[in-house]
Amino acid sequence: MKDNQQLFRREENGGIDYFLVFLASLFFLNLYGTFQFVGLALGGYVFFKYLKHALVPDKNTIILLLFGATYVVFSSFNVDFSIRTVYAFVYLPFLAYFAGKVSNARLRSEKSLIVLLLLFSVSVAFIYLFSVLESYMQDDVIGERVTDLRFMSRTEDTMVRAATGVGMHLAPLLAFLPVFLFGNQGIAKRATILGALITVFAAIASALIATRTPIGLVGLLLVFVFLYNIKNQSLFKKLILSLMALSLVYVFTYVDFEAIEITSGIYARFQQDDVGNFGLRLMMWEEGFRNIFLYPWGGEFLRYNFYHNLWLDLRKIGGVVPMIFLLVFSVSSVQLVVAMLANNNISLQLRSLMGAMFIAVFALMFLEPVIEGSMVIFLFYIFLVGFIKQVHYNFSSKTFQQTTPA
Numbered sequence: 135m136k137d138n139q140q141l142f143r144r145e146e147n148g149g150i151d152y153f154l155v156f157l158a159s160l161f162f163l164n165l166y167g168t169f170q171f172v173g174l175a176l177g178g179y180v181f182f183k184y185l186k187h188a189l190v191p192d193k194n195t196i197i198l199l200l201f202g203a204t205y206v207v208f209s210s211f212n213v214d215f216s217i218r219t220v221y222a223f224v225y226l227p228f229l230a231y232f233a234g235k236v237s238n239a240r241l242r243s244e245k246s247l248i249v250l251l252l253l254f255s256v257s258v259a260f261i262y263l264f265s266v267l268e269s270y271m272q273d274d275v276i277g278e279r280v281t282d283l284r285f286m287s288r289t290e291d292t293m294v295r296a297a298t299g300v301g302m303h304l305a306p307l308l309a310f311l312p313v314f315l316f317g318n319q320g321i322a323k324r325a326t327i328l329g330a331l332i333t334v335f336a337a338i339a340s341a342l343i344a345t346r347t348p349i350g351l352v353g354l355l356l357v358f359v360f361l362y363n364i365k366n367q368s369l370f371k372k373l374i375l376s377l378m379a380l381s382l383v384y385v386f387t388y389v390d391f392e393a394i395e396i397t398s399g400i401y402a403r404f405q406q407d408d409v410g411n412f413g414l415r416l417m418m419w420e421e422g423f424r425n426i427f428l429y430p431w432g433g434e435f436l437r438y439n440f441y442h443n444l445w446l447d448l449r450k451i452g453g454v455v456p457m458i459f460l461l462v463f464s465v466s467s468v469q470l471v472v473a474m475l476a477n478n479n480i481s482l483q484l485r486s487l488m489g490a491m492f493i494a495v496f497a498l499m500f501l502e503p504v505i506e507g508s509m510v511i512f513l514f515y516i517f518l519v520g521f522i523k524q525v526h527y528n529f530s531s532k533t534f535q536q537t538t539p540a
Contacts, residue, residue, distance in 0.1 A: 150246055151237070154180060155253065158233055158517070162257040164510050166288050170221065177229045184236045194466055194519065198227045201459035205452040212433040212451055222509060223456075230513040234520025242528055244484045248322040251487060251521075252329045255306035258514055259336065261285050262295075262303040266339040270396075277344050277399030301345035302502050302511050304336040306518075308352050309490035311337075312359035315382075316375055317486035326483075344399035347501055354497065355490045356382065362475070362486055415442045415501065422446030430454045440503035444512070447505050464499070467492075467519040474522055479529040488522050 157176040161169050181188055191199075202224030209219065238247060265283045269275040281300050282292035310329025318326055333352070340348035356379075364375050391397040422441035425434050431453040441447050445464075449457040471492050475485050495515045498504060504512045 150241065150250070151183075154183075154233070154237055155250065158237060159253055159257040161233075162254060162510060162514055162517075163260060165261070165285055167286055169510055169513075170226070173221075173226055173229060176233060177225065180229070180233050180236055184232075184239070187236060187239070188232060192523075194463060194523070195228065195231060197459055197463045197466070198231055198516065199224065201456050201463065202227055204459060205448070205456035208431065208453040208455055209451050211431060211453075226509070226513055227516050230517040231520040234517035234522075235524040237521060238524050238528070240528075244481055245322040245325070247484060247525060248487060249325045251491060252310070252325050252332075254514070254517070254521075255309075255329075255491065256332065258510065259303050259307050259332075262300045263307075263332075263336060263339050265292075266300060266342055267335065270342050276342055276395060277402075279344060281343055297343040297345040298347070298502060299507050300343055301340055301348045302498055302504065302508050304340060304348050305351055305494045305498050305511075306491055306514065307332050307336045308348060308355055308494050309333075309359075309487055311352070312355040312490055313483060313487045315378060316356070316359045317363045317483050317490075319481060319483040321481055321483050338396060341397045341400040344403045346400065346403050347498070349400060349404075351494050351497060355494060358493055359486050359490055362489065363482060366482055418442050419446065422450070425450070426454060426457075440506060442501060442503055444499040444504045447503050463519075464496075467496070470519065470523055470526065474526040477526055477529055480525065484525075488525065492518060492522065 154176075157172065157179055161172045161176050163169075202220075205223045206215070206220050213219075238250065241247060241250075261283055262281070264285075266281050268284065269282060279297045280294050281297065283295050283300075284292060286295075287293040307329070310326065311333035314326050314330035314333075336348065337352055340346075360375060360379050364372055367375060391401040418438050418441045421437065422443060423446070426446075426449060428434070429450075432450045434450060436450065441450065445457050445461055448460060471489060474480065475489050477485065495511070495518055498511060499515065502511075504515075
């Protein structure tokens with residue numbers, strides 16, 4: 135089957151589709167819980183303007199459609215069928231992937247791509263980050279495992295959300311500080327600096343609500359970006375990066391976080407006995423894996439509210455068939471990112487940023503109840519895969535040579 139990436143092949147480098155970016159940002163902002171309504175406007179716009187590309191789907195598009203269709207069919211044996219399920223699992227994943235691709239369909243300005251990634255990740259996190267920091271600044275709220283979210287409820291001033299749900303939305307932002315420290319080659323300096331500063335605020339917000347996942351992800355991303363960049367640096371640069379890494383290790387080893395008011399709550403959380411099994415998640419995963427074979431069509435009685443794993447949580451409602459299609463998509467997304475990281479036509483900084491952002495979001499799929507906890511994060515994962523796929527194609531050797539002046 136002809137890949138619809140070829141439709142972009144002979145088009146000259148274009149600019150940003152600002153209206154599409156506005157609608158996508160509004161979609162992920164989810165102001166007053168309206169992302170599903172904004173999805174209608176976003177879908178209408180991208181299908182109208184990019185119809186010829188939508189008519190030639192690629193492999194991932196077909197897999198997502200099969201995932202959504204089978205989820206609708208098999209989940210109807212465990213929950214009541216509704217048009218909302220069709221909309222949420224067939225239309226929205228397809229839209230997210232397609233919008234991710236066309237958002238940079240003809241864009242080869244790496245500065246613009248970094249700005250777009252910052253804008254989309256800020257959109258996902260804004261309400262949650264603002265609400266946590268506002269609660270601290272106004273009421274000195276520290277260590278509570280729930281947050282009163284602004285701009286979410288349509289009937290009240292605030293909506294209560296657990297710390298786990300808040301932490302999920304902060305994850306995409308966490309890539310910018312590691313890239314600024316270990317992968318910054320001077321592209322989009324202002325956006326990179328701003329992103330790094332927002333990462334710091336996201337880490338502070340995570341500490342304030344004592345949620346460990348974002349803090350652990352920051353550490354993981356620091357290691358990834360450091361190792362990915364150091365092999366491509368000069369000896370002098372390797373020494374500088376190594377000194378920076380050692381300085382960070384020293385800070386995290388010798389600073390008394392228990393004595394600092396803001397970090398005392400998160401410090402106590404990291405001292406708990408369940409750290410070694412990821413907050414009891416290993417037990418949840420084990421039970422969820424066993425139930426794949428005991429209840430292949432889902433519908434089992436749950437000892438836990440969630441399995442804290444995207445594929446296992448999906449299976450308990452939709453069964454193994456949509457789970458397998460989503461696994462295929464997930465494996466394909468990992469293969470795509472590996473290929474993108476090896477694409478030398480893309481700058482090391484942009485590769486580091488996209489790779490780190492993907493790792494942060496993909497890790498959430500293993501750690502949190504994404505489907506029940508935040509459909510927006512699940513859709514952002516799919517959107518990001520589409521975004522990375524198009525960037526990788528735009529900068530692939532064949533396409534890059536065809537559209538780059540001699």
